[in-house]
Amino acid sequence: MxxxxxxxxxxxxxxxxxxxxxxxxxxxxxxxxxxxxxxxxxxxxxxxxxxxxxxxxxxxxxxxxxxxxxxxxxxxxxxxxxxxxxxxxxxxxxxxxxxxxxxxxxxxxxxxxxxxxxxxxxxxxxxxxxxxxxxxxxxxxxxxxxxxxxxxxxxxxxxxxxxxxxxxxxxxxxxxxxxxxxxxxxxxxxxxxxxxxxxxxxxxxxxxxxxxxxxxxxxxxxxxxxxxxxxxxxxxxxxxxxxxxxxxxxxxxxxxxxTLALRMERHSDNAEAVAEFLSGHSAVSHVIYPGLAEHPGHAVAAKQMRRFGGMVSVRLAGGIEAARDLCSRTEVFTLAESLGGVESLIEHPAAMTHASTEGSELEVPADLVRLSVGIEDAADLVGDLEQALA
Incomplete structure (x- = not known):
């Protein structure tokens, strides 16, 4: 059928x-x-x-x-x-x-x-x-x-x-x-x-x-x-x-x-705004987002993707404690596993979704935070990250 x-x-x-x-x-x-x-x-x-x-x-x-x-x-x-x-x-x-x-x-x-x-x-x-x-x-x-x-x-x-x-x-x-x-x-x-x-x-x-x-x-x-x-x-x-x-x-x-097409456009819009804000923040050592020109896979992503999506990962200059602290301080971003929903989520992969990779070739950096950027107003998302990083 x-x-x-x-x-x-x-x-x-x-x-x-x-x-x-x-x-x-x-x-x-x-x-x-x-x-x-x-x-x-x-x-x-x-x-x-x-x-x-x-x-x-x-x-x-x-x-x-x-x-x-x-x-x-x-x-x-x-x-x-x-x-x-x-x-x-x-x-x-x-x-x-x-x-x-x-x-x-x-x-x-x-x-x-x-x-x-x-x-x-x-x-x-x-x-x-x-x-x-x-x-x-x-x-x-x-x-x-x-x-x-x-x-x-x-x-x-x-x-x-x-x-x-x-x-x-x-x-x-x-x-x-x-x-x-x-x-x-x-x-x-x-x-x-x-x-x-x-x-x-x-x-x-x-x-x-x-x-x-x-x-x-x-x-x-x-x-x-x-x-x-x-x-x-x-x-x-x-x-x-x-x-x-x-x-x-x-x-x-x-x-x-x-509603997938409508949502993915908004996810992408908001992720771009979040990535741009985080790229200029002193507390962040590295922003990982395919939509950024400095991302090593940017050209390939631009070739095979319509836009760059709603996922953003960051590494914190202050290491694991700073990463955990950021996850605990956000208010619009909810600390939770999973991703892709209309609401914005934040998580610490090393301790949450990717804990099973500890000690293996796939172990993720302890200072990494993953953001699933939702469809809320971009200004509120940026503002939430700004206060959480302050």
């Missing part, structure tokens, strides 16, 4: 916002409802043995609300197949199990998300999977990290939390030359700012909890691809392992997608 609907949507509409608002669901012919209903049913009546009405039998296998979300996800990522999961980590787990077998090898960023690293390092290595780390901003280093057994290159761009930028087209080319697949975690950029499948990636992954849902009220994940064989594997694991979103979760995520 999701494949047919997304293909039709691609044919009908070219604009991103039109797809975001309409893809996945047409007004119901009987009632005229313009918004996708929440089909709160675990089971579906059949027209005779094996006669599935609308293709649905049991909600773990498929649900109309989830199918609508999956079609929307495929459309906004310019993909053919979309699969929704109960969390971003559930999508990550499915991706790894679909692509890798004992003895296989993958390459991950040297500053990957802590949860991704933890799953690979603590779980998949027990099953005979090996991994290497590489700075994804350097395609030559990624190539050097590959082996004959490399089956997957895992890229975040921008990365979490150091906001490094990988050249998706260049890495896709070297991955395919080595017989590997490229998966891009597009969570930080969102489909509005960046479309990895159009740049050569094989799979796009999202924590839909973040910018796609956008309101800090739902947890979810997604995989989108044009590769039918991979999608068959995703569908089998999605059903067989059962890490699927409920219909209300799917509804909330789809509702968030409708």
């Amino acid at each position: 999701s494949e047919q609907r997304s293909k039709a949507d691609h044919d009908r509409w070219q604009g991103f916002s039109t797809k975001a608002v309409h893809a996945g669901f047409d007004p119901d012919p009987q009632t005229g409802v313009v918004n996708v209903p929440i089909y709160a049913s675990s089971t579906f009546a059949q027209d005779g043995v094996g006669g599935l009405r609308g293709g649905f039998e049991y909600a773990r296998t498929g649900n109309p609300t989830r199918s609508a979300l999956e079609a929307s996800l495929a459309a906004i990522e310019s993909g053919t197949y979309g699969r929704a999961f109960s969390s971003g980590m559930a999508a990550t787990d499915c991706m790894l199990r679909a692509a890798l077998r004992p003895g296989d090898h993958l390459v991950i960023p040297n500053d990957a998300y802590g949860g991704t690293f933890r799953l690979i390092d603590k779980v998949f290595t027990q099953w005979g999977i090996e991994y290497s780390v590489a700075p994804i901003a350097d395609p030559a280093a990624v190539r050097e990290a590959m082996r004959p057994s490399t089956k997957l290159i895992w890229v975040e761009t921008p990365t979490n939390p150091l906001l490094n930028v990988g050249d998706i087209a260049a890495i896709a080319e070297l991955a395919h030359a080595g017989g590997a697949k490229l998966v891009v975690d597009n969570t930080f950029a969102s489909p509005y700012l960046q479309q990895p499948l159009t740049l050569g990636a094989d799979v796009v992954l999202h924590s839909t909890t973040k910018y796609l849902g956008g309101h800090s009220d739902v947890v979810g994940g997604a995989l989108v691809t044009n590769d039918e064989e991979l999608d068959v594997a995703f569908a089998f694991l999605q059903n067989g392992a059962g890490a699927v979103p409920g219909p209300f979760d799917a509804y909330l995520t789809m509702r968030g997608i409708k």
